[in-house]
């Protein structure tokens with residue numbers, strides 16, 4: 001993942017409604033590509049769905065539980081496939097340069113959070129997938145991917161492995177709301193306080 005570098009345009013005084021302009025020849029309006037935006041905003045509801053269902057599955061009565069698993073696992077795997085496609089696309093359409101009025105610490109923090117988010121978007125569904133398989137519940141029948149695509153059985157049940165993977169899946173799952181709070185808080189800070197047009201790069 002290349003770090004967006006600086007570009008000598010814009011300033012904190014710029015109106016929040018105005019996109020940052022003149023970044024470089026590939027991004028004349030300083031915006032992420034249309035497809036990058038589609039990937040970003042499609043992932044948002046899926047991720048909230050995956051987190052909400054993940055945290056609430058345990059409280060569901062048995063008759064509703066399978067539906068929740070199906071929803072959770074399908075949303076999670078969709079996130080995985082979307083994120084793999086998104087990162088591939090990012091290799092071709094690099095992000096717009098960050099304007100040079102963004103201080104180095106802020107630039108560093110934003111990039112760190114972006115890297116951690118990308119890592120979580122890939123690792124978390126894989127952990128979930130291997131957890132269910134290790135518990136002996138491949139995505140078949142009631143929990144088929146998207147309700148109708150049966151995945152082959154990946155491994156034999158292994159209780160110890162399942163417990164470790166489940167623990168790791170919980171750890172990443174509980175870290176995600178904090179990462180997202182930092183990311184969304186950062187976006188709101190740029191938009192509402194610094195008014196530097198950063199949010200418009202992704203809209």
Ligand code: HEM
Pocket residue numbers: 047050051054055057058072073074075076077079120121124125126127128129130131132139169170173174176
């Ligand atoms: C980005 C995608 C995903 C996110 C954000 C996510 C998030 C979560 C969260 C927050 C929990 C609750 C953890 C806890 O309270 O201990 C959970 C549980 C779980 N997840 Fe995921 N998950 C994702 C993908 C998947 C996938 C793809 C699968 C399987 C194919 C999966 C299978 C499970 C299972 C089996 C549980 C345990 C549920 C229970 O019985 O309490 N997850 N997930």
Ligand code: HEM
Pocket residue numbers: 040043044047048090095110114115117118180183184187188198199200201202
């Ligand atoms: C909830 C799930 C979200 C995830 C997983 C997520 C993830 C990401 C990632 C990985 C990037 C880096 C893109 C790249 O450089 O390739 C990014 C950029 C961005 N996100 Fe999000 N995001 C989420 C929600 C939001 C929300 C709700 C907002 C707005 C309030 C937002 C605003 C932005 C903005 C403005 C950028 C561009 C930052 C820049 O110009 O460098 N994101 N997001």
